[in-house]
Amino acid sequence: MQEILSKKLLGNRIKSLRLEKAYAQSEVAAILNLSRSNYSQIELGNQYPSYNTLQAISLHYQKSYTWLLHGTSSISVQTAEAAIIKDLQATLHDFSFNLKRLEKQLLQIRIKLGITD
Known part of the structure; x- marks a missing residue:
């Protein structure tokens, strides 16, 4: 820690x-x-x-x-970079998940309203 x-x-x-x-x-x-x-x-x-x-x-x-x-310079910099990359990957994963969920909700709304392209 x-x-x-x-x-x-x-x-x-x-x-x-x-x-x-x-x-x-x-x-x-x-x-x-x-x-x-x-x-x-x-x-x-x-x-x-x-x-x-x-x-x-x-x-x-x-x-x-x-x-x-x-x-110290060497260990903490690498650790910080790894933590930033891990955090960015988690954020991207969450964003992707939420985007797919929103696309499904939008499709359901369009179907309810009878909107087709």
């Missing part, structure tokens, strides 16, 4: 990237278009970054979302 995403671990990963590049919080906050206080709260693990902020961090440090969120 996948662990629940920890704000603290995510904040630590983001902070480690900043320190690796020797940036000040205010520099990164400006790049991300955030207040320094808001950025600080993300690093401290007191709040999650928004999707847009996470995307900007990912692009700025050239790290994948998977690495930022889970600390």
